[in-house]
Amino acid sequence: MTVTLINPDGLPKPEVYRQLSIATGSRTVFLAGQVARDAEGRKVGEGDFAAQVEQAYLNVGTALAEVGGSFDDVAKLTIYVVDWSADKMPLLGEGVARAAAKLGVDPVKPITLLGVAALGEPDLMVEVEATAVLD
Numbered sequence: 001m002t003v004t005l006i007n008p009d010g011l012p013k014p015e016v017y018r019q020l021s022i023a024t025g026s027r028t029v030f031l032a033g034q035v036a037r038d039a040e041g042r043k044v045g046e047g048d049f050a051a052q053v054e055q056a057y058l059n060v061g062t063a064l065a066e067v068g069g070s071f072d073d074v075a076k077l078t079i080y081v082v083d084w085s086a087d088k089m090p091l092l093g094e095g096v097a098r099a100a101a102k103l104g105v106d107p108v109k110p111i112t113l114l115g116v117a118a119l120g121e122p123d124l125m126v127e128v129e130a131t132a133v134l135d
Contacts (some may be wrong), residue, residue, distance in 0.1 A: 027134040074131070077134060
């Protein structure tokens, strides 16, 4: 595996993400933010935050598969959430868990979560950007 995830001593040890990734592969993949759209560009999960998270994560997995990788190769995620509040955390976790089950992966990665006023289209609630390292 090209990415090793750890929580270093001296830092908090969150259960839902890791503080650090060590990437040792030879190809770095920078994936544009993925949103709740299917392969034909149709909306997925309109008004359903967990469903939108799930679709965005699945799209990350699909994109990485196209270049010979998988979600396991993700070194870091940035998640943009419209009108973030702590009450959205369980729904975020639900969407991530459903995507992880479908992808057959451990979704725990270094993550930066940013609350934003809006995304590129008014119906979008979440966007997931990934950096991955492949052999």
